[in-house]
Amino acid sequence: MDLQELLGEELYNQVVEKAGENKLAVISDGNWIPKDKFNDKLEDIKNLKEQITSRDNQLEDLKKVDAEALQQRIQDLQEENSNTKTEYEDKLQKQSFDYALKDALTGAKVRNPKAAKALLDLESIKLDGDKLLGLDAQLNTIKESDPYLFEEEKPSDPTPQIVAGGNPQGGSAGGNDDPFAAKLAKYN
Known part of the structure; x- marks a missing residue:
């Protein structure tokens, strides 16, 4: 027995009219659900149907693809890559x-x-x-x-040794040879 039979036609119409936009009767089992919940479920169903249609279209597109052509294209690309690698090496x-x-x-x-x-x-x-x-x-x-x-290979000349004159030890040989030191000594 559903809600309409329990309430009668007139009372049922009044309840539906009073509920208005807020609620929606589910007649199969007599329960009431909020309208926004019902709309959410309808939207979910619509989205799922679109997804099924999209998947079906993708499957049809895949059926149209020639597997042999794809394999040939892959082989061509592998050969091209191999040739490029060989040329580079x-x-x-x-x-x-x-x-x-x-x-x-x-x-x-x-x-x-x-x-x-x-x-x-x-x-x-x-x-x-x-x-x-x-x-x-x-x-x-x-x-x-x-x-x-070719450039001629010349024997390298020995580097000349340049020796400065004077006393290599740096000491004086008995006299004051430094003119600056001699003048400085006059003023001391």
């Missing part, structure tokens, strides 16, 4: 080789490093750590064939 190795070669040519006292580098067989020179393998033999060959490319 090659560039770094070439740069290290060039710096080591420049330092070695400077150490060998080459007057014109560009000209000497042009005469070298760079393919047979290998960089091993900080050393260039095969460079010394080629530099010796170039020194014999084109000695003008």
